[in-house]
Amino acid sequence: MVNENEVFKWISDLCGFGYRRPGTEADQRTQEYLVKMLKEFGLDEVWLEPIEFGMWDPKTVELRLSDGFVLDCEPLQYSKFTEPEGVEGEMVYIEDGTKISEYDIEGKIPVVDIRYGELSIDFLRIFSEWIYDPGNTLSTYKQPATWINEMERMVYEEAKKQDALGIVLIYPFNMRPYILSPEADPYNGRYGAVAGVVLTKNQGESLKRRLGNGVKEARLVQAGEIIKTTTSNVLAEVKGDGDKYIVMGSHHDSMWEGGTEDASGTAVILGAAKYFAKHHKDVKHSIVFLFDAAEQIDVMGSKAFIDRHKEDILKDMLVEIHMEHIAKETLVEDGEIIVTDELQPRAIFVSKKEELFNLVKRMIVKHDMRRTIMLPTDTPLGVPTDATKFAEAGYPLISFISAPLYWNTDWDTVDKVPIDEVVRTIGFAVDLARNL
């Protein structure tokens, strides 16, 4: 199949392009790279499907306190742009964001500590169909679920309701996160009604110290514009003798270097494409390899693929196999984040069909895909992956994912990816397709 050196090279090449944010030069280079690789594998049918959207482009982002101190901050993506001089007002510190409605924040700037709930395996067990965990390594596992953004949403909604000047969110870790405004609408180039910035834990402490010392006001600047541009899904096809399609996908965008998310998943689909380019007789049906764009901004790429192909490929699709995020385990110990040599636990969402359940179970055991929790697609958890739109539209799917807590932050670097495990996952994905 493919070896570790090759997989490592793909992942480092992708990470080396810079932050693969939709509409940027790094995004462009990523698409060109994927086309080049797919053609080198010997695939004849390789093409791009462009998606027009409005890129939210902040030129100046600044939080300056009235004592002159300037904090290093990230923008709250697709939140409101201010005038170049910004907005100036009184800050209100809110330690517990769930109580924000008890504060008067009209015409002010709430400063909120963001907290995330802990997700335990015991909780997932309630909904799981099956867990493959040789050695029982998962029984005590839990971690902050940084992808469940209830508090961000609550704070944003209240700030909008009370007509706050802007919001300042403090992230609970020393990482720079990419947080999207709940009102983001990149497809239509629209953004939210409230301006916002995000601080790392350290910058947040610094702000709180100054608030404690009597500094009251701040100026928040977030000036920029929406730029009409395009990103593209990258596709390739291997023709089979049967009349059905298998779609194998992952997303090629990332808001940061994105070793785990999602150079790792992209490498799995590249590996599968390389295999089937040479062994197309191994599979009965045609395979479409889908490297979709802009997962991180409202799953635009997979949405566009569904819109474009519901009358052809999707009409005859047996199953969509989606592969994302292979990572080393991260844990929080005494407030510190550590990366271990274990594997980040993973979930595999599978549509409720007896034959799919059985096939996935068989392949998980065969390839020793440890620490995998199998979940049907119709639980209250939904399918919180890049395949979410396929699930909503009722297409059969197998969606594999893990979610380290540094998800969508600048911590997501190539060294967090267990390359041997990516190689194993390629074997798993190929075998799934071969057995359909």
Ligand SMILES: [Zn+2]
């Ligand atoms: Zn992803």
